[in-house]
Amino acid sequence: MVAERAILQCLKKNQANYLQALKGIPRTLRMMYVHSYQSYLWNHAVSFRVQKHGFDQVVVGDLVLCKENCTGNETSYFECENGSENATNDNTNIDEVSETDIPEETHILVKVVNEEDIKSGTYSVDDVVLPLPGSRVIYPSNEIAKVYHDLAEKDGIKLAECTHNVKEFSITSMTGGYRRVFQKPKEFEWELLSYTDGTQPLVETDWDIIAKSMRNSQEPGTEPDDKDIIMSREVSQSEEDLDSSTAQGSQMALKMSFTLPASCYATMAVRELLRSSTSVAYHKSLNES
Secondary structure: OHHHHHHHHHHHHOOOOHHHHHHOOOHHHHHHHHHHHHHHHHHHHHHHHHHHHOOOOOOOOOEEEOOOOOOOOOEEEEEOOOOOOOOOOOOOOOOOOHHHHOOOOOEEEEEEOOHHHHHHOOOOHHHEEEEEOOOOOOOOOOOHHHHHHHHHHHOOOOOOOOOOOOHHHOHHHOOOEEEEOOOOOEEEEEEEEEEOOOOOOOOOOHHHHHHHHHHHOOOOOOOOOHHHHHHHHHHHHHHHHHHHHHHHOOEEEEEEEEEOOOOOOHHHHHHHHOOOOOOHHHHHHHHHO
16 A cells, blocks of 8 residues: 555645656655566566467567677677666666666667578577567567567557657666577476375475584584474474384375576576466466366
8 A cells, every 4th residue: 555655645735746746656666566567577578479370480680689699780788787886866777677677787788680590590588589679689580570569559558659748757768688488497407206185295495405404503512492382393293204104105286496596586486397377367377176
């Protein structure tokens, strides 16, 4: 209710100043709304790209991260800003997305794929990126760009120009950024575990690890307090249940661990691995069954 309260408080002071009421919303929250809309357009563009061209090939018109010195009209140079932002200035340096999208690169050079790139095989599908709309990005030269503009126009928004005088609430005031369309998990590890009781944990939680560490570090000759005893019993019981389920297990569980960069979600990676539908309707049906 932070945004609602801020708007109502401003309107209470001046009922006719709707712009000032919107500016009453905390700046970080206002920026989150704009960033969410950028992601909304990006998600639709990615879905269309996968449906149209699949996930195993680069096509003419795609945007890719440059591997060589790229120059010309079909390239875009993007520099992530590492400096701190001035929280009191709402009209400058308001884009906070680009640093987290491709964090390992401070200087990003992208280009539009042409026929020569396809023939040479220089780029793979792992190099394909799509833009988060802003004033310093370029769009693919194929039909994917139309997805961005068509969706924005339905909402009365133009991605290339500001249709009103309030710069802060224009998508063109954002510098934009790029995200990889396909991201592979790193440091992937997996293990099969047998179990019989689905109510018992199969792995140690952080709390279990801390409790075990405290128990092992207990000085000789000192009496543990009640809290340590309870924690020790919980860990011991968990270990016994795990050993028992492993020995007599009749069901199998898959334990996975992996690392993803910012703007990626483990739930989506698991769904892809299990070939599970990502549609909202499908997951609603799981809750109903």
